[in-house]
Amino acid sequence: MRSATHFEGLQRVGLALLLCALAVPALADRVLHRGGTDDPASLDPHKIFLPSEFNIVSDLFVGLTTLDAAARPIPGCAESWTVSDDGLVYEFTLRPDLVWSDGRPLDARDFIHAFKRMLDPATAYPNAARLYMIRNAAAINAGKAPPATLAVTVSAANVIRIELEHPAPYLLEVLATYAMPVPAHVLEHAKAGWSRPGSLVSNGPFILSEWVPNAYVRLDRNARFYDADDVSLETVYHHHPDSAATALRRFRAGELDYVSVVPGEQLDWVRENLPDQLRLVRGFGTELIVFNTRKAPFDDRRVRRALSMAVDREILVEKVLRGAEEAAYGLVPPQAVNYPEHSRATFAALPMERRRSEAQALLQEAGFGGGRRLEVELKYTAGDVQQRVAVALAAMWKTIGVTARLAAVERKALIADVQAGRFDAARYYWLASTSDPVSFLERLRSDAGAINQSGYANTRYDRLIDAAEAQADLSERAALLRQAETIALEDHPVTPIYYYGGRRLVADHVTGYVENPRGVHVSRFLGVR
Numbered sequence: 001m002r003s004a005t006h007f008e009g010l011q012r013v014g015l016a017l018l019l020c021a022l023a024v025p026a027l028a029d030r031v032l033h034r035g036g037t038d039d040p041a042s043l044d045p046h047k048i049f050l051p052s053e054f055n056i057v058s059d060l061f062v063g064l065t066t067l068d069a070a071a072r073p074i075p076g077c078a079e080s081w082t083v084s085d086d087g088l089v090y091e092f093t094l095r096p097d098l099v100w101s102d103g104r105p106l107d108a109r110d111f112i113h114a115f116k117r118m119l120d121p122a123t124a125y126p127n128a129a130r131l132y133m134i135r136n137a138a139a140i141n142a143g144k145a146p147p148a149t150l151a152v153t154v155s156a157a158n159v160i161r162i163e164l165e166h167p168a169p170y171l172l173e174v175l176a177t178y179a180m181p182v183p184a185h186v187l188e189h190a191k192a193g194w195s196r197p198g199s200l201v202s203n204g205p206f207i208l209s210e211w212v213p214n215a216y217v218r219l220d221r222n223a224r225f226y227d228a229d230d231v232s233l234e235t236v237y238h239h240h241p242d243s244a245a246t247a248l249r250r251f252r253a254g255e256l257d258y259v260s261v262v263p264g265e266q267l268d269w270v271r272e273n274l275p276d277q278l279r280l281v282r283g284f285g286t287e288l289i290v291f292n293t294r295k296a297p298f299d300d301r302r303v304r305r306a307l308s309m310a311v312d313r314e315i316l317v318e319k320v321l322r323g324a325e326e327a328a329y330g331l332v333p334p335q336a337v338n339y340p341e342h343s344r345a346t347f348a349a350l351p352m353e354r355r356r357s358e359a360q361a362l363l364q365e366a367g368f369g370g371g372r373r374l375e376v377e378l379k380y381t382a383g384d385v386q387q388r389v390a391v392a393l394a395a396m397w398k399t400i401g402v403t404a405r406l407a408a409v410e411r412k413a414l415i416a417d418v419q420a421g422r423f424d425a426a427r428y429y430w431l432a433s434t435s436d437p438v439s440f441l442e443r444l445r446s447d448a449g450a451i452n453q454s455g456y457a458n459t460r461y462d463r464l465i466d467a468a469e470a471q472a473d474l475s476e477r478a479a480l481l482r483q484a485e486t487i488a489l490e491d492h493p494v495t496p497i498y499y500y501g502g503r504r505l506v507a508d509h510v511t512g513y514v515e516n517p518r519g520v521h522v523s524r525f526l527g528v529r
Contacts, residue, residue: 045180087167173434232527284517285500304492324501456493
């Protein structure tokens with residue numbers, strides 16, 4: 001005969017099994033499937049360049065500052081900071097007891113090592129120029145000064161001191177996006193393979209569990225993250241469908257909870273059938289044509305201006321795109337802070353007929369006329385929307401006697417070709433790195449490295465950017481930046497065509513989603529019902 005104690009034991013076992021059974025779907029439901037645009041080439045935070053790479057790395061690593069659900073800078077590994085009265089010295093106090101995902105302590109030395117690695121020319125960090133506001137950073141990155149001279153130091157046991165060349169009111173945003181720490185104790189041994197599954201050690205809300213090229217990256221919750229208790233998700237999949245159309249099909253099938261790009265040719269269908277899941281937002285970015293100013297005839301300002309004048313931006317926005325885009329005649333989108341008056345191309349108000357006439361006259365001055373016809377190879381990312389925009393651009397250039405050869409390539413190939421100078425003109429986009437206008441205008445500095453895709457060099461432009469950066473008065477600073485933007489718009493190294501519009505799909509069961517112009521949605525703040 002079984003005792004009461006025995007039955008109580010069975011009851012306890014049965015209750016435990018029931019709770020486990022109930023817990024399994026609960027944990028399974030805490031999985032988010034995101035659909036991105038590009039398969040990452042790297043997850044080393046000092047090698048990345050593609051938007052999809054930033055999305056994943058932002059889930060894996062946290063810098064001194066980080067971004068909240070609305071893409072605003074908040075404390076990250078630093079729990080607080082102070083700024084000197086002249087804006088040139090920041091001191092960041094690290095949180096106590098920070099650890100890497102492998103349990104090793106994370107301290108100020110890891111950050112010092114990371115800053116030097118980012119600026120070491122041997123690293124070839126594509127975004128190193130973003131950190132040039134730090135004293136000696138530009139010289140180090142150019143190989144003209146040793147890394148030891150970088151003005152990032154430890155001023156106390158858990159305090160990191162950063163000294164700047166000039167005031168940078170956007171520094172906190174830059175640090176949140178482009179200055180991630182890396183585990184020095186891992187890099188010493190793993191070398192190039194350290195950022196693969198099984199080797200990557202991170203400090204953010206998630207750890208790398210699986211990476212299937214051209215398919216997905218799986219991240220699991222990092223129990224050692226300093227704010228792990230407030231991370232809702234257990235697992236995040238960053239999927240990389242072969243096209244936006246495929247991503248939409250998978251969203252409709254319930255395989256994806258979030259899609260970053262809605263295909264333009266199906267936007268009307270989505271508006272009608274998925275209105276509650278569709279998110280159309282004016283983005284903080286500029287879509288443009290980059291000209292290779294290092295090769296003839298695109299080293300001729302007249303040629304670039306003629307091509308720019310012939311682009312009917314309103315037709316592109318109203319007839320081709322039909323989303324949240326806005327015709328662009330300036331480099332800096334309207335959302336930029338501390339920049340109340342923007343520059344615009346001088347021909348912006350002219351009717352298209354007159355613009356075409358003046359463009360043809362410019363081409364004749366440049367030697368194209370009669371029997372000599374300008375030919376342009378336009379490279380762009382393969383995809384329906386890009387294809388339709390490219391075809392429209394070719395038709396617009398044809399009205400001024402220009403022949404465009406269209407070349408659709410994969411995004412990674414386009415970036416490689418542009419950075420190597422293997423192009424005439426390329427359809428490109430600039431997404432905001434910060435809310436400051438400098439995040440756009442710095443891309444045309446002669447010393448901006450990889451982010452200056454056109455190879456543009458104008459000493460007067462550089463001097464104005466330098467003067468603006470040295471100016472503490474925000475009104476004076478904005479006036480100097482506006483002068484620089486005006487020069488660039490007259491030189492036409494790039495042609496802005498429209499301000500970016502976000503087209504995203506967010507399932508009803510996704511929580512914590514906050515729309516923002518930068519389109520940054522860190523998985524740490526998302527959840528699923």
